[in-house]
Amino acid sequence: xxxxxxxxxxxxxxxxxxxxxxAIAFPIACGFRTYPLFIAAQFAVFAxxxxxxxxxxxxxxxxxxxxxxxxxxGAYAAAILSARFDVDLLAGAIAGAALAALGSLIxxxxxxxxxxxxxxxxxxxxxxxxxxxxxxxxxxxNGDEGVHVRTIHLAGIVLSSPLHxxxxxxxALAAVAVxxxxxxxxxxxxxxxxxxxxxxAAAAMGISVARxxxxxxxxxxAIAGAAxxxxxxxxxxxxxEDFGISQSLLxxxxxVVGGTASTAGTLLGALVLDAVSQGAATVGGLSVALIGAAIxxxxxxxxxxxxxxxxxxxxxx
Amino acid sequence: MSILPQIVLSGLAQGSLYALAALGIVLxxxAGGIVNFAQGAMAVVTAYATWGLLNGAHVPYPLAVALxxxxxxxxxxxxxxxxxxxxxDAPPLTQIVVTLGLLMLLTGLVGIVxxxxxxxxxxxxxLPSISLGSLILVPSEGFDLAVLIVLVAALMLLLRRTKxxxxxxxxxxxxxxxxxxxxxxxxxLSLTWGIGVALAGAAGILAVPSxxxxxxxxxxxxxxxFVAAVFGGFGTLSGAIVGGLLLGVVDNLIKTYLAPELSLxxxxxxxxxxxxxxxxxxxxxxxxRKV
Numbered sequence: 001x002x003x004x005x006x007x008x009x010x011x012x013x014x015x016x017x018x019x020x021x022x023a024i025a026f027p028i029a030c031g032f033r034t035y036p037l038f039i040a041a042q043f044a045v046f047a048x049x050x051x052x053x054x055x056x057x058x059x060x061x062x063x064x065x066x067x068x069x070x071x072x073x074g075a076y077a078a079a080i081l082s083a084r085f086d087v088d089l090l091a092g093a094i095a096g097a098a099l100a101a102l103g104s105l106i107x108x109x110x111x112x113x114x115x116x117x118x119x120x121x122x123x124x125x126x127x128x129x130x131x132x133x134x135x136x137x138x139x140x141x142n143g144d145e146g147v148h149v150r151t152i153h154l155a156g157i158v159l160s161s162p163l164h165x166x167x168x169x170x171x172a173l174a175a176v177a178v179x180x181x182x183x184x185x186x187x188x189x190x191x192x193x194x195x196x197x198x199x200x201a202a203a204a205m206g207i208s209v210a211r212x213x214x215x216x217x218x219x220x221x222a223i224a225g226a227a228x229x230x231x232x233x234x235x236x237x238x239x240x241e242d243f244g245i246s247q248s249l250l251x252x253x254x255x256v257v258g259g260t261a262s263t264a265g266t267l268l269g270a271l272v273l274d275a276v277s278q279g280a281a282t283v284g285g286l287s288v289a290l291i292g293a294a295i296x297x298x299x300x301x302x303x304x305x306x307x308x309x310x311x312x313x314x315x316x317x
Numbered sequence: 318m319s320i321l322p323q324i325v326l327s328g329l330a331q332g333s334l335y336a337l338a339a340l341g342i343v344l345x346x347x348a349g350g351i352v353n354f355a356q357g358a359m360a361v362v363t364a365y366a367t368w369g370l371l372n373g374a375h376v377p378y379p380l381a382v383a384l385x386x387x388x389x390x391x392x393x394x395x396x397x398x399x400x401x402x403x404x405x406d407a408p409p410l411t412q413i414v415v416t417l418g419l420l421m422l423l424t425g426l427v428g429i430v431x432x433x434x435x436x437x438x439x440x441x442x443x444l445p446s447i448s449l450g451s452l453i454l455v456p457s458e459g460f461d462l463a464v465l466i467v468l469v470a471a472l473m474l475l476l477r478r479t480k481x482x483x484x485x486x487x488x489x490x491x492x493x494x495x496x497x498x499x500x501x502x503x504x505x506l507s508l509t510w511g512i513g514v515a516l517a518g519a520a521g522i523l524a525v526p527s528x529x530x531x532x533x534x535x536x537x538x539x540x541x542x543f544v545a546a547v548f549g550g551f552g553t554l555s556g557a558i559v560g561g562l563l564l565g566v567v568d569n570l571i572k573t574y575l576a577p578e579l580s581l582x583x584x585x586x587x588x589x590x591x592x593x594x595x596x597x598x599x600x601x602x603x604x605x606r607k608v
Contacts, residue, residue, distance in 0.1 A: 063410060065354075065417070110593045116409040117352040118551070121543045122589065124354075128540060129582040136578040245536055249421055256414050285428020285532065292421025299415045300403050 015264055019177075023170045027163055037162040038234070039278060044169035045231045047270035050254035051173075051180045051263065052223035058261030059183060060216035061196030062111060063120050066127025067251045070100040070221040072134055072243035074228025079147040079238045080140065089154040089168075093229035100225025101218045103130070108217030112210035127248045135240040146239030149232050165234050172230055176223055181263040192216055246288065250277060253291050257298050259305025268306050322452055324569050330458030332565020333465035334520045338542025339549065339557035340472070341516035347489035347552055348509040351401060354416040356517045357539030358423035359396075361532055363389040363518030364525050365427055368436050378439065382522055386515050393514030397507040428532045435529035438522065461523055468519065469558060475512075476554075485509055489552075517542075537581065541568070544588045 030036035053067050074096030081087035081095055107126045111119055134141045141147060152159045159165050183189040194202035195212045203209050232238050250273065258269020273291055280287035302308055338356065345353050353359075363385050370381035396419065404411050444456040476482035484505040487495035496502055517539075524538050545564045549556025564584065571580045 063413060110589055114592060120413055121547060125540055125585040125588060129585040132581050249417060252417065285425040288421050289425025289429060292418045292425055295418030296400065296415055296422060299411050299418060303407065303411050
């Protein structure tokens with residue numbers, strides 16, 4: 001027991017070190033060119049959303065098919081605050097996280113009484129509704145013309161080069177990854193797992209099932225919202241078509257293909273699927289078809305996802 | 318002169334499509350306990366098959382529709398046999414994952430094969446509108462309702478009068494007991510999937526003339542189908558029909574009197590409200606969970 005705990009600690013340390021080296025080596029390897037840095041930073045943002053979704057799905061056992069909705073709330077909050085009031089990115093991210101957390105109460109509160117398929121339908125509807133409101137509430141969001149972000153500054157420092165944004169995105173991703181990896185060993189994380197595995201047993205142990213479920217929604221949405229603010233800073237522009245059903249399903253696919261309830265698995269899933277969706281984006285429909293096929297294949301042959309490649313025996317859940 | 322009756326009538330016509338979509342979802346859910354999130358993509362495949370037969374092979378329209386519905390049936394049967402059967406005993410999350418994967422796979426394939434340019438299908442019935450006083454009867458709307466009535470009647474006959482229907486009803490009550498009584502679980506399940514997907518396909522074909530056909534067209538239709546099914550209390554066919562018709566009317570009222578562009582959002586809000594007040598739908602019975 002002790003040795004395996006030490007081993008897993010050493011392994012996660014090694015994984016973190018590897019990730020750090022890669023994150024520092026990448027800009028040098030690509031010669032600080034704008035496009036690769038942009039793509040990498042975008043991956044970091046998407047990976048944050050995937051991790052936030054894993055906190056909800058993997059850790060607390062609640063499904064969301066509308067995470068692009070929370071992502072959109074954060075992105076629009078930050079973009080509109082920046083465009084109208086030249087608000088700092090840090091404040092924008094906090095506002096985005098808060099708005100997304102508030103939005104999560106809309107689905108999170110009924111979610112305490114729903115599960116499985118119902119929750120899937122409700123969250124799917126939520127994602128679509130957010131995208132539709134973003135498209136139609138033109139006075140606030142500019143409709144399909146989108147919102148252009150002003151100069152991006154973080155805590156007063158102007159982020160002028162792509163490298164700056166890259167650095168911010170990866171520091172944020174690292175923070176979220178550490179949080180997601182530590183969560184299962186905290187009191188809250190254990191409450192999540194208890195509710196996920198048996199609501200009745202959790203309630204018998206004195207855990208408030210409803211409060212735990214809502215908490216999971218709020219935390220997950222807040223992270224996705226903060227990631228949305230970063231996305232707005234990264235692209236400098238937000239428009240409704242970035243937040244449709246397909247984006248929600250991409251986040252969902254990242255978690256499922258990587259493996260639920262696994263931080264490293266979700267990161268790997270995000271990396272693989274982001275690469276697929278970038279690489280095949282030029283052919284209409286190809287990336288969607290490939291990702292769909294990947295999901296079906298994973299569900300049929302490796303229900304535990306890519307994480308089962310290195311964590312054998314845990315694939316049964 | 319009030320336009321209210323007109324709005325209700327068009328709402329019922331639109332609602333009959335939601336009812337068809339909801340029926341397909343509920344039928345499949347009752348038999349196997351799986352919510353098919355790919356139902357919309359399958360409706361898209363059916364509509365594109367019709368379009369291809371019509372414009373590529375120059376098949377007469379009614380025959381093209383019949384062939385496409387046959388293809389939808391085959392698609393449903395094949396999906397159950399090749400994919401869903403393998404996850405029949407898996408946790409709900411895995412089942413949701415599989416149907417979502419199918420949704421993406423089919424949407425993507427349709428995009429690759431047919432491209433993303435909007436297509437259209439002609440109206441199935443082209444008769445002049447009839448006015449009854451202030452009320453205008455649009456034949457295509459009447460046709461939508463007629464299709465719903467005919468298909469529901471056929472479905473009722475199937476469920477009440479045939480051995481397959483008996484099997485389907487038995488399966489929805491108790492799978493284990495149904496098997497003990499000698500019902501072939503696999504056969505009934507795959508045929509149910511075929512019928513359910515064909516219903517979605519019918520809704521898809523009927524929906525296209527009044528909008529345009531793209532790989533993502535049916536997203537809205539199916540979300541409405543889900544909402545209708547939930548309104549009715551997932552699991553009852555009559556609930557799906559009433560839920561669908563009601564949703565069509567409510568949707569049309571919102572579009573006319575409130576905000577045409579926000580109908581989906583308002584409908585979603587109604588769904589949340591309905592679920593919060595009655596988690597088992599308007600007509601559903603409370604599920605008692607035993608410890």
